[in-house]
Every structure is written in C-alpha cells, then in structure tokens.
Amino acid sequence: MRRFVSIMLMLVLVLSIAACGGTGSRGNTGSRFHNTYGADWSPRELRAVAKKMILSMSRARWFKRANFARIRWVLAKEMKNDTDEHINTRVIMEKIRTGLINQYEVRFIDDEALKDILRRQKLQQSDLFDSSTVVKVGRLVGARLMIRGRVSNMRRRTGRETANFIIVRVSIVDMQTGDIRWENDYEKRKLNIRSRYR
Amino acid sequence: MVKIKKLTLFSLLTLIILLSGCFGAGRSGSVTYDRQMRRPLNLYRYLKFKKALNAFAREVNRVLRKVRVDRYIAFLDYGKFSLAAKYYKRAIKYMTICERRFLNIEGTISIREEVSSIFTNDTAKEYMLEPHEIIMISPYLALAYAAKGDYSGAYVERNRVMNRVSEYIERTRKYWLENPFARYISAVLYERQEKIQDAKLEYRKIIRASRRAGKFKADAEDALRKLGRNQNGQLVVFVDIGLAPIKKQKIYDREIETRNGIVRARFAYPVMRRFARNRIKSARIIIDGKETGESVILYNLERVVMTQFKKNESKIKSGILKRLLPRLIAQLAGQSIQRNSRSTGGKIIGALMNIGAKAGMAIERADTRSWLSLPRVIHVFRDRNVEPGEHTLKLEYLDANGRKIASSGIRKINIQSKRDIVIQHFAAPY
Numbered sequence: 001m002r003r004f005v006s007i008m009l010m011l012v013l014v015l016s017i018a019a020c021g022g023t024g025s026r027g028n029t030g031s032r033f034h035n036t037y038g039a040d041w042s043p044r045e046l047r048a049v050a051k052k053m054i055l056s057m058s059r060a061r062w063f064k065r066a067n068f069a070r071i072r073w074v075l076a077k078e079m080k081n082d083t084d085e086h087i088n089t090r091v092i093m094e095k096i097r098t099g100l101i102n103q104y105e106v107r108f109i110d111d112e113a114l115k116d117i118l119r120r121q122k123l124q125q126s127d128l129f130d131s132s133t134v135v136k137v138g139r140l141v142g143a144r145l146m147i148r149g150r151v152s153n154m155r156r157r158t159g160r161e162t163a164n165f166i167i168v169r170v171s172i173v174d175m176q177t178g179d180i181r182w183e184n185d186y187e188k189r190k191l192n193i194r195s196r197y198r
Numbered sequence: 199m200v201k202i203k204k205l206t207l208f209s210l211l212t213l214i215i216l217l218s219g220c221f222g223a224g225r226s227g228s229v230t231y232d233r234q235m236r237r238p239l240n241l242y243r244y245l246k247f248k249k250a251l252n253a254f255a256r257e258v259n260r261v262l263r264k265v266r267v268d269r270y271i272a273f274l275d276y277g278k279f280s281l282a283a284k285y286y287k288r289a290i291k292y293m294t295i296c297e298r299r300f301l302n303i304e305g306t307i308s309i310r311e312e313v314s315s316i317f318t319n320d321t322a323k324e325y326m327l328e329p330h331e332i333i334m335i336s337p338y339l340a341l342a343y344a345a346k347g348d349y350s351g352a353y354v355e356r357n358r359v360m361n362r363v364s365e366y367i368e369r370t371r372k373y374w375l376e377n378p379f380a381r382y383i384s385a386v387l388y389e390r391q392e393k394i395q396d397a398k399l400e401y402r403k404i405i406r407a408s409r410r411a412g413k414f415k416a417d418a419e420d421a422l423r424k425l426g427r428n429q430n431g432q433l434v435v436f437v438d439i440g441l442a443p444i445k446k447q448k449i450y451d452r453e454i455e456t457r458n459g460i461v462r463a464r465f466a467y468p469v470m471r472r473f474a475r476n477r478i479k480s481a482r483i484i485i486d487g488k489e490t491g492e493s494v495i496l497y498n499l500e501r502v503v504m505t506q507f508k509k510n511e512s513k514i515k516s517g518i519l520k521r522l523l524p525r526l527i528a529q530l531a532g533q534s535i536q537r538n539s540r541s542t543g544g545k546i547i548g549a550l551m552n553i554g555a556k557a558g559m560a561i562e563r564a565d566t567r568s569w570l571s572l573p574r575v576i577h578v579f580r581d582r583n584v585e586p587g588e589h590t591l592k593l594e595y596l597d598a599n600g601r602k603i604a605s606s607g608i609r610k611i612n613i614q615s616k617r618d619i620v621i622q623h624f625a626a627p628y
C-alpha cells in the first residue's frame with residue numbers, strides 16, 4: 001500500500017511539474033536572432049545584400065568611368081517583390097543608395113522627380129521593368145542609370161522544417177539605351193526547424 | 199497515526215492537482231468559445247457587421263484576455279468580421295497574426311496543455327486550425343489587400359496561397375481539400391500581373407477539380423478562353439454566402455453496473471451541424487445602377503468542412519478514450535479501495551479517487567471550436583467589359599425564388615486602365 005501511494009505521489013508530482021512548465025518555443029538553430037526570424041527575410045539579409053551589391057558594382061569597369069563623368073542615377077521606387085513575404089523592398093534600394101553616395105560619391109536624382117514623371121505619364125512602377133518605358137522615362141527624368149531589382153523566393157514546409165531559398169537580383173539599366181549595364185544576384189538558403197515542444 | 203496523516207496529505211494533494219488541472223489553461227467555468235461568439239455571430243449573420251465587431255470587442259474580448267487558448271481563433275473571426283465591415287487594415291493585422299501563430303504551432307506539443315487536457319478536456323489545448331481553415335486565411339488576406347488598393351501586398355498573399363495549396367493539397371494528395379476559391383483569386387491576380395501562363399495553369403486546375411467537385415466549371419472555362427484577350431477593364435466580385443457548419447456538443451451519460459459496483463461513464467463529443475438554413479442563395483450585381491448579372495457558385499465549403507470532420511473522427515474518438523479509460527479505472531479502483539480498506543485513510547483515498555474521477559467526467563466537454571465566420575459557399579461574378587473610370591457597385595441578395603431579401607451598401611470602384619482588374623469582396627451570411 002505504501003509503495004502504491006509513493007508511486008502515485010511521484011506520478012502526480014511529475015504531472016503537476018509538467019503542467020506548470022512554460023510554454024515558450026525554442027528553435028534549434030541556436031541564437032535568439034534565428035528564433036525571431038526563422039526562415040524569413042531578416043535584417044541580416046538586408047545588410048548582406050547591400051554590402052555585396054555595392055562591392056560588386058564598384059569593381060565593375062564602367063563604374064569608375066560613370067562616376068568620373070558625373071552621370072546621374074535614379075532609384076526605382078521599390079524592388080519587385082515575388083516572394084511570399086511582405087518585405088519592405090524600398091529599404092534594400094535605399095541601403096544600396098546610401099552606400100554608393102557615402103563611399104563613392106555617386107550622384108542620385110531625388111525619387112520625387114521619378115514619381116512625378118510616372119504620375120504625369122500615367123505609368124506605374126511595374127512599367128519600369130519594360131525597357132522601352134525605361135528609355136522614355138529616363139529622357140524625362142534626366143538620369144542616365146537606374147537601379148532596379150527583384151526579390152523572389154522558394155519556400156518549402158515539411159512538418160516542422162521550413163526551407164527558404166531567397167534570391168535578390170539587382171540590375172543597373174542605362175536609361176538612354178535600355179541596356180542592362182550590370183547585374184548581380186544574392187542567394188541565400190535558410191533553414192528553420194521548429195522545436196517539437198512549445 | 200503518522201500513516202493516516204501521510205495518506206490524508208496525499209489525498210489532499212491529489213484533489214488540489216485535479217482541481218488545478220481544471221484551471222490549467224485559464225479557462226473560466228462553462229464558457230465555451232462558440233458560446234461567447236453567439237451574439238457577435240448572430241449580428242454578423244444579420245449583416246450588421248459593425249455591430250458585430252462592437253459586440254465582439256465588448257463581450258468576447260473581456261473573456262479572451264483570460265482564456266489564452268482561444269485567443270488566436272478569436273482573432274481570426276475578428277479579422278473576418280473586419281473584412282466584412284470594410285476595415286481592411288484591421289482585417290490584415292489580425293489575420294496575419296493568426297496565420298503566423300497557427301503555422302508556428304502546427305505539429306508542436308505543449309506539455310502543459312496536454313496534461314491539462316488529460317485532467318479536463320480538449321478545450322484546455324490551444325485550437326489547431328484544420329487544413330481547410332489554414333488554406334482560407336491567405337485568400338482572404340489577398341482580398342483585403344486588393345480591397346485596400348495595395349496590389350503588391352495582394353500578390354505576396356497570392357504567393358502564400360500557392361504555397362499553402364501545394365503544401366496541404368498537392369504534395370499530400372488530399373484532393374478533398376481542393377480550394378477553387380483560393381485558385382481563382384490567384385489566377386485573377388496572376389492575370390492582373392500579366393503572368394498569363396501562371397493564370398492559365400490555375401484556371402486549368404480549377405476546371406480539372408470541377409470534375410470531382412462542383413458547378414463552378416463554366417466560369418473558369420470562360421476565364422480561360424478569354425485570357426489575355428480582354429479589351430476592357432474587369433471587375434471580379436466574390437460573395438461569401440451563409441455560414442459554414444459548426445460543431446455542437448453531444449453528451450453520453452450512462453451508469454454501468456459492474457461486479458464491484460456502479461460506475462458512471464460520461465463523455466462529450468462534437469457533431470457537425472448546419473449553422474442555420476441560409477436564405478440568401480445568390481447575388482445580383484448592379485454596376486452604375488444597371489443590373490449586370492448574377493453570381494455563380496465557386497466553392498462549396500460546407501462539403502469540405504463535413505468531409506474534414508469525418509476524417510477527424512478517429513482522432514476525436516482516441517482523445518475521448520484517453521480521458522475516459524483512466525477515469526473509469528479510477529472509479530473502479532476507488533470503490534474497491536473504499537470497500538476493502540480497513541483503515542480510515544484507505545477509505546478516504548478510495549472516496550477521493552471516486553469523487554475525482556466523477557468530477558473529471560462532470561467537466562468533460564467537447565471541443566466545439568472552429569473558424570465560425572467561414573461561409574457555407576462562395577460565389578463569384580465577373581464582368582469583363584467595364585470602361586476605365588469611376589463606377590458604383592451594389593449587390594442585391596436574392597432568395598431561392600429570385601426575390602430580393604437584402605442589399606449591400608453602394609461602393610465606389612475605380613478602373614484605372616483597360617488592363618486593370620478590380621477585385622471586391624462582400625459577405626452575405628444571412
């Protein structure tokens with residue numbers, strides 16, 4: 001009888017301790033940073049994209065010539081977002097612009113001019129992906145080079161595992177000819193495994 | 199003397215834990231989620247969307263602050279009410295929170311909730327959305343973004359829809375979950391973005407699914423035929439009609455005679471019932487004061503809900519058995535100890551075990567939670583010949599005989615160019 005009572009007591013204790021346990025979730029990727037963003041787009045990618053693109057651009061042969069000739073650049077309002085996440089793509093573009101201005105003294109036209117022209121021409125941002133429109137807008141804005149881009153991803157969820165392959169493509173388009181002068185990709189595969197217990 | 203003290207202490211501890219189990223999830227008394235939602239849902243049903251939102255805020259929110267496990271399912275209903283009341287930002291906010299939460303907890307276990315549910319019932323656990331419910335979140339979010347005029351947000355949601363469809367239907371081959379509503383929205387958004395090949399693929403999948411499941415084929419075929427050849431602006435209207443079936447509680451309560459005495463077997467289980475017979479059967483679309491056409495059925499959600507419930511039956515039964523068997527055994531053991539024990543302590547333990555088991559049965563409750571504001575069927579209407587410019591849009595809701603029962607308010611729509619497609623959503627749950 002005493003043995004039965006002590007076993008029961010132990011069982012009840014274990015169950016009650018388990019019942020009082022916390023409900024926090026834990027990712028197995030280690031850091032708090034990963035737990036916050038999981039396999040999603042994060043500020044780490046933002047910084048990495050800007051760094052890679054600025055470095056790659058500055059190493060291109062035409063870049064020094066363009067900078068020497070004081071050619072004016074303009075940003076497309078935002079990147080095309082083909083992902084399944086609501087990403088503020090404008091921030092990516094601005095981060096690249098900030099780097100170019102601060103490190104290489106690149107001349108940028110204020111976007112308001114572009115916005116104004118688009119409104120007057122009854123065009124949309126997405127129209128800037130069409131080369132003939134870019135040429136037309138370039139003449140009106142007075143800028144020679146335009147930075148535009150696209151973010152896309154491929155996500156696959158299997159049970160508690162989420163794999164996300166992010167691709168960011170940034171291009172520089174000559175607004176007089178419609179030629180793509182430079183282009184580079186940033187690729188990142190992110191994997192997140194959620195804990196079984198929450 | 200010391201022995202009796204120990205036994206009394208143990209029995210007291212058991213009682214405390216049994217009682218604490220009842221409050222493990224912070225659920226108060228007998229209030230169930232569907233009961234809390236009764237008033238807001240009735241207001242919603244009678245097309246009083248803003249009043250439903252207010253009622254939700256007043257009555258339900260107060261309780262939900264304490265009932266942690268029902269919080270997210272309530273947010274989902276709140277999001278749906280907000281969408282119907284044209285509070286798009288609010289709808290987006292709450293539905294996004296819910297989607298994130300449900301995708302995060304899917305396939306995970308909370309030990310605390312599991313233990314609480316053993317002592318009490320399944321409502322002590324956080325509600326896990328059914329696959330058909332998870333698939334429905336992103337299309338509604340896409341509609342909310344589109345109605346707000348933020349089409350880049352709608353395209354992102356369209357991409358999420360495609361992920362969900364691939365994850366829950368195509369990869370797992372669960373074709374009863376086929377969701378033409380989600381596919382149709384995706385196809386329209388692809389078309390709007392001039393991704394004709396993707397749109398074509400989705401329309402084809404709708405037509406293929408229609409062989410298995412419904413009457414929505416004609417519209418999709420029409421859309422496929424005219425894809426990319428449109429000469430004018432387009433208007434696509436989605437109408438939620440009726441309310442999806444809801445779970446009701448049934449109780450089995452019998453006294454069983456055994457060799458050791460009478461034991462009580464009591465358990466609660468959910469059954470699916472129609473919410474109410476809805477009077478609205480279709481909608482007449484009026485653009486600029488002129489009758490333009492009538493909506494056609496696109497998605498019969500009622501059938502999917504019923505099928506999904508049937509598929510879940512074995513899981514529900516195993517959950518009931520998991521709680522019922524220990525309680526029956528505890529009753530039998532308690533009665534036996536009470537009868538055979540010579541000491542007072544033994545008799546007390548026996549009595550407490552018996553009472554504890556019966557108390558557990560008394561608080562047994564079926565898990566009747568679900569996304570209550572989902573529609574019974576979804577209708578669609580498409581006008582391919584709307585001139586660019588501002589127009590007014592109004593819907594008249596019709597009964598089975600084609601008589602007008604109610605009408606929506608007048609909405610202003612703006613077709614910006616000849617290749618523009620405007621998407622609108624209306625709720626008619628009556």
